[in-house]
Amino acid sequence: MTNGFRLGIDVGGTKCLGVVLDDAGAVIDEARQPTPRGPGSLPLLIDTLAAMVSDVETRIGPVVTVGIGVPGLVTYAGVLRAAPNLDGVADFDVAGLLGARLDQPVRVDNDATCGTLAEWRLGAGSDSDDLMLVTLGTGIGGGVVAGGALQRGAHGFAGEYGHMVVDPDGPPCPCGRQGCWERYASGSGLARLAREYAVGRRVSRVLELAGGDPESVRGEHVQAAAREGDHDSLRVIDAFGRWVALGLVNLTNILDPDLFVLGGGLAAGSDLYLGPIQRWFGELLYQPDLRPHPRVKFAEFGERAGAVGAALLHET
Amino acid sequence: MTNGFRLGIDVGGTKCLGVVLDDAGAVIDEARQPTPRGPGSLPLLIDTLAAMVSDVETRIGPVVTVGIGVPGLVTYAGVLRAAPNLDGVADFDVAGLLGARLDQPVRVDNDATCGTLAEWRLGAGSDSDDLMLVTLGTGIGGGVVAGGALQRGAHGFAGEYGHMVVDPDGPPCPCGRQGCWERYASGSGLARLAREYAVGRRVSRVLELAGGDPESVRGEHVQAAAREGDHDSLRVIDAFGRWVALGLVNLTNILDPDLFVLGGGLAAGSDLYLGPIQRWFGELLYQPDLRPHPRVKFAEFGERAGAVGAALLHET
Numbered sequence: 001m002t003n004g005f006r007l008g009i010d011v012g013g014t015k016c017l018g019v020v021l022d023d024a025g026a027v028i029d030e031a032r033q034p035t036p037r038g039p040g041s042l043p044l045l046i047d048t049l050a051a052m053v054s055d056v057e058t059r060i061g062p063v064v065t066v067g068i069g070v071p072g073l074v075t076y077a078g079v080l081r082a083a084p085n086l087d088g089v090a091d092f093d094v095a096g097l098l099g100a101r102l103d104q105p106v107r108v109d110n111d112a113t114c115g116t117l118a119e120w121r122l123g124a125g126s127d128s129d130d131l132m133l134v135t136l137g138t139g140i141g142g143g144v145v146a147g148g149a150l151q152r153g154a155h156g157f158a159g160e161y162g163h164m165v166v167d168p169d170g171p172p173c174p175c176g177r178q179g180c181w182e183r184y185a186s187g188s189g190l191a192r193l194a195r196e197y198a199v200g201r202r203v204s205r206v207l208e209l210a211g212g213d214p215e216s217v218r219g220e221h222v223q224a225a226a227r228e229g230d231h232d233s234l235r236v237i238d239a240f241g242r243w244v245a246l247g248l249v250n251l252t253n254i255l256d257p258d259l260f261v262l263g264g265g266l267a268a269g270s271d272l273y274l275g276p277i278q279r280w281f282g283e284l285l286y287q288p289d290l291r292p293h294p295r296v297k298f299a300e301f302g303e304r305a306g307a308v309g310a311a312l313l314h315e316t
Numbered sequence: 317m318t319n320g321f322r323l324g325i326d327v328g329g330t331k332c333l334g335v336v337l338d339d340a341g342a343v344i345d346e347a348r349q350p351t352p353r354g355p356g357s358l359p360l361l362i363d364t365l366a367a368m369v370s371d372v373e374t375r376i377g378p379v380v381t382v383g384i385g386v387p388g389l390v391t392y393a394g395v396l397r398a399a400p401n402l403d404g405v406a407d408f409d410v411a412g413l414l415g416a417r418l419d420q421p422v423r424v425d426n427d428a429t430c431g432t433l434a435e436w437r438l439g440a441g442s443d444s445d446d447l448m449l450v451t452l453g454t455g456i457g458g459g460v461v462a463g464g465a466l467q468r469g470a471h472g473f474a475g476e477y478g479h480m481v482v483d484p485d486g487p488p489c490p491c492g493r494q495g496c497w498e499r500y501a502s503g504s505g506l507a508r509l510a511r512e513y514a515v516g517r518r519v520s521r522v523l524e525l526a527g528g529d530p531e532s533v534r535g536e537h538v539q540a541a542a543r544e545g546d547h548d549s550l551r552v553i554d555a556f557g558r559w560v561a562l563g564l565v566n567l568t569n570i571l572d573p574d575l576f577v578l579g580g581g582l583a584a585g586s587d588l589y590l591g592p593i594q595r596w597f598g599e600l601l602y603q604p605d606l607r608p609h610p611r612v613k614f615a616e617f618g619e620r621a622g623a624v625g626a627a628l629l630h631e632t
């Protein structure tokens with residue numbers, strides 16, 4: 001463990017969330033600022049981050065390290081190559097620009113990689129050497145720990161599970177391909193499944209909760225109806241669990257982890273999904289009777305995972 | 317490097333192939349024996365392996381280590397849990413039984429994991445810290461090197477790429493699931509693609525080479541016709557390259573290797589496939605313009621890869 005306070009900031013599409021960890025890894029301070037939006041806002045992001053560091057230091061004293069989590073493809077040098085949820089990003093040198101401003105080295109990595117680090121070092125995965133974090137939110141992201149080490153890949157881009165193709169004739173993905181896993185197993189995938197079921201007067205309770213328009217159906221409506229015991233909604237949840245399991249099975253056949261940590265917005269409905277996911281996992285895995293199945297746990301850090309992991313980046 | 321001769325034996329469905337490596341990693345001796353077949357033959361396998369060790373030592377003197385590659389799921393303790401191409405295997409303790417017979421520790425691992433080790437340490441991947449071996453044969457196997465370490469997974473079962481599901485409504489796989497990658501991108505997958513094209517008087521040259529019966533079409537017939545410039549066969553090769561690329565893209569999105577080493581029986585037709593594979597790879601990868609694409613090389617060790625890697629097992 002480092003001696004001194006470690007600051008991590010997670011840059012999201014709407015807000016920047018900062019946390020300060022003490023020597024023991026406990027969060028002792030938190031800060032939030034809106035993420036600058038709109039054309040030309042990118043340089044303002046560096047101003048925002050520098051101001052957050054300065055505010056924190058005014059409040060609690062100097063921090064020994066600064067780490068930043070950002071959404072998108074990040075190189076080992078801390079350059080953000082592209083970020084679908086930030087405006088105008090193309091080879092944006094976050095580490096270089098912020099490091100120069102602060103006059104200290106800044107580490108930058110992908111937000112899901114940071115989340116993986118947080119859950120592995122201090123959270124749900126602290127007992128594992130071979131885990132995969134899978135964040136099920138609007139899309140799917142993740143990170144890999146294998147053989148007791150965080151695996152970023154040759155260029156820093158490992159963990160883009162969401163664009164694993166699970167059906168080459170499947171629905172179009174904003175990324176330009178078809179049938180990416182995140183078209184099925186994410187929050188938007190759950191809503192899409194529910195809308196498909198909603199045709200032909202099924203899932204009427206879901207439709208009711210969504211105000212009657214199939215196009216307004218969201219994942220939360222399915223979850224709410226399923227919690228009321230609505231049979232059709234439970235079928236949608238089962239179909240969703242099958243798609244989640246399918247991707248987890250692929251990851252298991254490839255890397256054989258002993259633990260999946262599921263995070264992201266959908267973790268909130270975890271009690272509904274876990275049973276279907278585990279049942280389908282056993283159906284779809286290669287040689288399911290001859291091997292231990294990986295455990296499935298839910299992330300412990302919630303929305304703070306990226307910031308906590310960013311605070312740990314200097315120790316990897 | 318170890319001092320002294322290292323023996324590795326690769327147990328295949330039809331033959332056991334042994335090699336001896338000297339200190340520099342050169343193959344200085346080779347041995348072959350038929351793999352015992354049929355019900356009740358399993359104990360004979362230990363006899364065969366022990367006899368091969370003894371014969372080698374009679375010929376060249378003592379070997380310092382013995383490693384064995386076997387097809388199937390192998391635990392860290394060297395127990396073969398199941399092997400589709402060997403008769404009657406269920407928790408067969410190869411390491412324990414052969415070790416007791418030889419009175420020395422024996423390391424045992426999956427044949428494709430051994431092949432990965434061979435190509436990484438001494439072959440096509442010796443310049444990489446992040447490579448994936450993909451063997452395209454009757455099925456698909458492989459192994460993972462990530463972050464400069466061989467990754468076997470939590471239980472030793474990493475690298476079963478062949479059963480990654482790439483189309484949940486695809487053709488049945490002998491493993492019991494549907495749409496596994498090896499239904500498409502293996503030797504049998506190429507033949508299946510060609511048979512599909514052969515309906516309706518297409519791929520007539522392939523049919524001719526196969527003696528006129530679509531059911532007799534094999535991958536070799538497609539390759540032979542394609543080498544003659546047959547247009548329909550080149551279309552089959554292109555479709556095949558798309559399926560190979562799809563799986564490689566999934567692996568890249570997950571682990572971001574800088575190198576794929578392709579091995580297995582299909583490597584022989586590599587000049588035909590490489591172009592289509594690389595073109596489709598660029599079509600299917602997430603953010604293809606923003607990242608270096610992994611190199612694709614063909615394995616150097618051919619049929620000896622498993623044996624050479626087995627000889628290196630004691631050094632991992």
